[in-house]
Amino acid sequence: MRLVPACKNLQIFKFLPSVQAHCSFFSAVTNTLQVPVDGFENENKKIDFDLLFPSCTTVHLAKCLHSLLVVSGRVKNIFLSAKLVNLYAYLDDVSFSRRTFDQIPKKDIYTWNSMVSAYVRSGRFQQAIECFYHFLLTSDLRPDFYTFPPVLKACGNLVDGKKIHCWVQKLGFESDVFVAASLIHMYSRFGLLVIARKLFNEMPIRDTGSWNAMISGFCQNGNAAEALDVMNEMRLDGVKMDPVTVSSLLTVCAQSNDMLSGMLIHLYVIKHGLEFDVFVCNALINMYAKFCIVDHARKVFDQMKIRDVVSWNSIIAAYEQNDEPITAFEFYKKMQQNGIQSDSLTLLSLASIIAQLTDDQKSRSVHGFILRRGWLMQDVATGNAVVDMYAKLGSIDSARTVFEGLPVKDVISWNTLITGYAQNGLASEAVEVYDMMKERTDIIPNQGTWVSVLPAYSHLGALQQGMRIHGRVMKNCLYMDVFVGTCLIDMYGKCGRLDDAMLLFYKVPRKSSVPWNAIISCHGIHGHGDKALELFKNMLVEEVKPDHVTFVSLLSACSHSGLVGEGQRYFDAMQKEYGIKPSLKHYGCMVDLFGRAGHLEMAYNFIKNMPVQPDASIWGALLGACRIHGNVELCKFASDSLFEVETENVGYYVLLSNIYANFGKWEGVDKVRSLARDKGLRKTPGWSSIEANNKVDVFYTGNQSHPNCEEIYTELRFLTAKMKSLGYIPDYSFVLQDVEEDEKEHILTSHSERLAIAFGIISTPPKTPIRIFKNLRVCGDCHNATKYISKITEREIIVRDANRFHHFKDGICSCGDYW
DNA sequence: GTAGGGTTAG
Numbered sequence: 001m002r003l004v005p006a007c008k009n010l011q012i013f014k015f016l017p018s019v020q021a022h023c024s025f026f027s028a029v030t031n032t033l034q035v036p037v038d039g040f041e042n043e044n045k046k047i048d049f050d051l052l053f054p055s056c057t058t059v060h061l062a063k064c065l066h067s068l069l070v071v072s073g074r075v076k077n078i079f080l081s082a083k084l085v086n087l088y089a090y091l092d093d094v095s096f097s098r099r100t101f102d103q104i105p106k107k108d109i110y111t112w113n114s115m116v117s118a119y120v121r122s123g124r125f126q127q128a129i130e131c132f133y134h135f136l137l138t139s140d141l142r143p144d145f146y147t148f149p150p151v152l153k154a155c156g157n158l159v160d161g162k163k164i165h166c167w168v169q170k171l172g173f174e175s176d177v178f179v180a181a182s183l184i185h186m187y188s189r190f191g192l193l194v195i196a197r198k199l200f201n202e203m204p205i206r207d208t209g210s211w212n213a214m215i216s217g218f219c220q221n222g223n224a225a226e227a228l229d230v231m232n233e234m235r236l237d238g239v240k241m242d243p244v245t246v247s248s249l250l251t252v253c254a255q256s257n258d259m260l261s262g263m264l265i266h267l268y269v270i271k272h273g274l275e276f277d278v279f280v281c282n283a284l285i286n287m288y289a290k291f292c293i294v295d296h297a298r299k300v301f302d303q304m305k306i307r308d309v310v311s312w313n314s315i316i317a318a319y320e321q322n323d324e325p326i327t328a329f330e331f332y333k334k335m336q337q338n339g340i341q342s343d344s345l346t347l348l349s350l351a352s353i354i355a356q357l358t359d360d361q362k363s364r365s366v367h368g369f370i371l372r373r374g375w376l377m378q379d380v381a382t383g384n385a386v387v388d389m390y391a392k393l394g395s396i397d398s399a400r401t402v403f404e405g406l407p408v409k410d411v412i413s414w415n416t417l418i419t420g421y422a423q424n425g426l427a428s429e430a431v432e433v434y435d436m437m438k439e440r441t442d443i444i445p446n447q448g449t450w451v452s453v454l455p456a457y458s459h460l461g462a463l464q465q466g467m468r469i470h471g472r473v474m475k476n477c478l479y480m481d482v483f484v485g486t487c488l489i490d491m492y493g494k495c496g497r498l499d500d501a502m503l504l505f506y507k508v509p510r511k512s513s514v515p516w517n518a519i520i521s522c523h524g525i526h527g528h529g530d531k532a533l534e535l536f537k538n539m540l541v542e543e544v545k546p547d548h549v550t551f552v553s554l555l556s557a558c559s560h561s562g563l564v565g566e567g568q569r570y571f572d573a574m575q576k577e578y579g580i581k582p583s584l585k586h587y588g589c590m591v592d593l594f595g596r597a598g599h600l601e602m603a604y605n606f607i608k609n610m611p612v613q614p615d616a617s618i619w620g621a622l623l624g625a626c627r628i629h630g631n632v633e634l635c636k637f638a639s640d641s642l643f644e645v646e647t648e649n650v651g652y653y654v655l656l657s658n659i660y661a662n663f664g665k666w667e668g669v670d671k672v673r674s675l676a677r678d679k680g681l682r683k684t685p686g687w688s689s690i691e692a693n694n695k696v697d698v699f700y701t702g703n704q705s706h707p708n709c710e711e712i713y714t715e716l717r718f719l720t721a722k723m724k725s726l727g728y729i730p731d732y733s734f735v736l737q738d739v740e741e742d743e744k745e746h747i748l749t750s751h752s753e754r755l756a757i758a759f760g761i762i763s764t765p766p767k768t769p770i771r772i773f774k775n776l777r778v779c780g781d782c783h784n785a786t787k788y789i790s791k792i793t794e795r796e797i798i799v800r801d802a803n804r805f806h807h808f809k810d811g812i813c814s815c816g817d818y819w
Numbered sequence: 820g821t822a823g824g825g826t827t828a829g
Contacts, residue, residue: 050820079820086821113821149822181823212824219825247825282826289827313827345827352829384829412829448829 049080059091066100078104082111089118109141117150125154143167145176152182156189177205181213188217193226208242216248224256241268243277250283254290262287275303282310289318307338313345320349325356344375344382351385355392363389367402377407384413391420411443418452422459430456431465445472447481454487461773461800463495464694482508486515493522496771496798496805513539513547521553525804527815529561536570548580555589559596560804562818567593588617595625596818600634616646623652627659635659650681661736669736688756688774692763699755702747708759715758716749723788734781753782753799761793769796777801787811 049069056062066084069075081104088096097118104111112135119128132151135141148168155161165183173179180203187196200206200214211234218227231249234241241249246269253262266284269275281304288297297318304311312335319328332350335342342350347370354362367386375382383406390399403409403417414437421430434453437443450469457466470488473479479488485508492501505519516539523532536554539546546554551574558567571590574580587610594603603622607614619642626635639656646652653676660668676683689698699706706712720728735744748754753774760770778801790797791811799806807814 083820110821117821144821146822153823176822178823183823185824207823209824214824216824242825244825249825251826277825279826284826286827308826310827317827343827348828381828388829410829416829 049074050083053083053087056087056091059088059093059096062087062091062093062096075103078106078108078111082108082114085111085114085118089114089121092122094118094122094124107139109144109147112139112141113144113146113150116147116154120150120154125158128154129158143171145173145179148173148179149182152179152186156186161186174199175204177203177207177210181209184210184213184217188213188220191221193217193221193223206237206239208239208245211239212242212244212248215245219248219252222252222255224252224258224261227252228258228261240272243274243280246274247277247279247283250280250287254283254287257291259291262291275300276305278304278306278308278311282308282314285311285314285318289314289321292322294318294322294324307340309340309343309346312338312340313343313349316346316353317349320353320356323356325353328353329357342369344370344373344379347375347382348385351389355389358393360393360395363393363395367398376402376405380406380408380410380413384410384416387413387420388416391416391424394424396420396424396426409441409443411446411449414441414443415446415448415452418449418456422452422456425459427456427459431460431462447478447484450478450484451487454484454491458487458491458494460696461495461689461771462691462696463491463497463771464691466491466495479504479507480509482510482512482514485509486518489515489518490522493518493525494800496800496807498522498526498528510542511544513544513550516544517547517549517553520550520557524553524557524560525800526807527560527804527819529557529563529566532557532561533563533566546574546578546580548583548586551578551580552585552589555586555593559589559593560815560819562597564593564597564599584612584615584617587612587614588621591618591621592625595622596628598625598629600625600629600631604634604637614641614645616642616649616652619645620649620652620655623655623659627655627662630662632663648679648681650676650683653681654683658736661738662733666738669738684776686752686774686776688752688772690756690760690770690772692760697756697759699752699759701752701755702750703752703755706755706759708762711762712755712758713750715762716754719758719789719792720745720749720785722792723785726788726791728785728788731781731784734779748779748781748785751779751782753778754785757786757789757797760797761789761795767794769798772797772799774799774801777803778806783813783817787813 049065052065052068056065062084065087066075069080069084074080081100084100085097088094088100097115101107101111101115112131116128116131116135119125119131128150132147132154136143148164151164152161155164168174168179168183174183180199184196184199187193187199196214196217200210203210211230215227215230215234218224218230227249231241231245234245246265249265250262253259253265269280269284274280281300284300285297288294288300297315301307301311301315312331316328316331316335319325319331328349332346332353335346347366351363351366351370354366366389370376370382370386376386383402387399387403387406390396390402399417399420403413406413414433418430418433418437421427421433430453434449434456437445437449450473454466454469457463457469466488470479473484473488478484485504489501489504489508492498492504501519501522505515508515510516516535520532520535520539523529523535532554536546536550539550551570554570555567558564558570567590571582571586574586575582587606590606591603594600594606600622603625607618607622610618619638623635623638623642626638642652653672657669657672660666660672685700687698687700689696697706703709730745730748732741732744732748735747737747739747753772756772757770760772764770778799783806786797786799786806786808788811789795790808797808799808804815804819806819
């Protein structure tokens, strides 16, 4: 080939590959277009370059064509060079468009238009606008009809385009259908729908594109009703909907949960033969996925003749978001088998699938894949998905590391990390991250932030901080958001303010089960079983459909209040009247309900008749009941069964060792403890916290390092003496160490809950309520002592432990010693 | 020779 040496000196050939590449290009184009290679060698006279452009389907081929133009000198032809600008843009290589553009010495309007639209097509809106202004400043040419649509599109993504609109008016292009559609679309993107509608109404001639611009304007603002109105006007006008109309409308139907309209449009699609358009099918898949009708989504997907990456992403996301991670993963594998390259959205779904499948090993591969593609650095959404994946898998440290490495962190990155800590039981870390976001960034918290940080405050019992958020939320009316509202209800309920929780409950929208579940559960943990049942009945009156969570809240409320008969009835009703299949959580509540009430045999028989395999939580509930009611035989059986299915949860070892200690079987205690030690399990240390003077203080058992330590122990000595004079006898069965009597009394008085109460007494005004939180269950002797303390100090003492609330007042506890 | 209106996201 003589061509190659001739090309060597030319700048453009830096990009050109080997001799073989030239050969393959030549054979490709000459075969297709029947251009003899001789023709090129005879001064190119026989080659029609215009015909070569459509053959260039890759950047590589485009570069080869470019080289041909350079070598043959035809690059000087202004038409052909401008076509190259467009070609590179279509092949998604805008930097080559620009290089080619720069090499054109005398640019005409077509050249400029091509460059601007090349930028727009590749999403570089800022550069498109800059190029347009550069054109206005440096060229004598006037913009034409073709100039404005891309420029207006760029404006819709960046700045107010009113200035550009003035230009359009000055030049008299407003009546052009293409320009008008662009204006309508641009104003819609700014939410200026009135202006958009006015322009639309004033159009003398409307084509389908004009209608589509108006409809998509409403759709992109989530204005479903108006979009459907325009659709009806359009049809009355006798204009047929095309695939563009339909795909916009399907999306807005999905967003607004309008299943009826969505299905009617689907019928239209079938009747008018639009079901082979890829955009339409993709929109249908997404719509059915949002409606949770995955089968319909699947049917649409199956009958598609051509599928693109969006089709695959949509069907994968459909299964992923409807809790079918296994099927979703199968589709991902099929996508690969079909040779479709994943994009960042594929990986977004994949990360969530892996989290749902709890597949630690695959999580590393997903992370690696994303890292290699550079998406972690370019695309914050992908980064957030990785953080979320690790957090959901419990690898919160990996989540943190990925988070730290993100070059740009948006509000969702922060929310994801906060939620990650909160859901892994690390509430104070969650709060720390929230504080860090507040102090070190300008990021404005949103609904998601409140939903992530409020549960952390609930967990810590940080009422003051929670209330501060309530204040902020009030300002922008976000408390009307059902999720934020529910988190606040939960926070007040879990911080002991049941009245405030109720007040709020009546303010938030309660059409869905979400706030009902929260308020029922709050009454349950406060031991107000009757009120929980009443709320459930109100829920039915207001025609809110209970879900599986409602019944968990309801059954556990029955269990806390000893409402055995009611619990049984609702367990039955749940299956028969509401068609909800009980999950292990429901079975656990029932075992707890029977066990706590002392019906150990019933609890055991219930487990035997369960249609599913009992897990550790079920045996744990039975073991807990055995502890309260002291059944040694069943205890042995329950613990054996428990450790067959679960050996990692330290709580169960502690429970069993406590039972042995209760019976004074110290060998048993030692055995269980060494068993746990061998497994490398360490007991969760018990702590209690109290929020006083805008600050949360945390006490561990036997704490000596608190600044008010001396005063606290003095107060406790004083209280113990007073309690004894009123008839208090320490119950040493709650001392879980084999030590002397003196030592036992000291151990009881230095339990974390007592330190916190004593601190509350000395640091808050007399007779004000004291609110305490304990991470484990409150000790029985402390429970008894707190009754006396409430009488002596004339204070209401509210203790929330891992299980429920205890309200102490005038020497009695709201739980009636039943917990 | 060029242009508008469309599908997937935490």
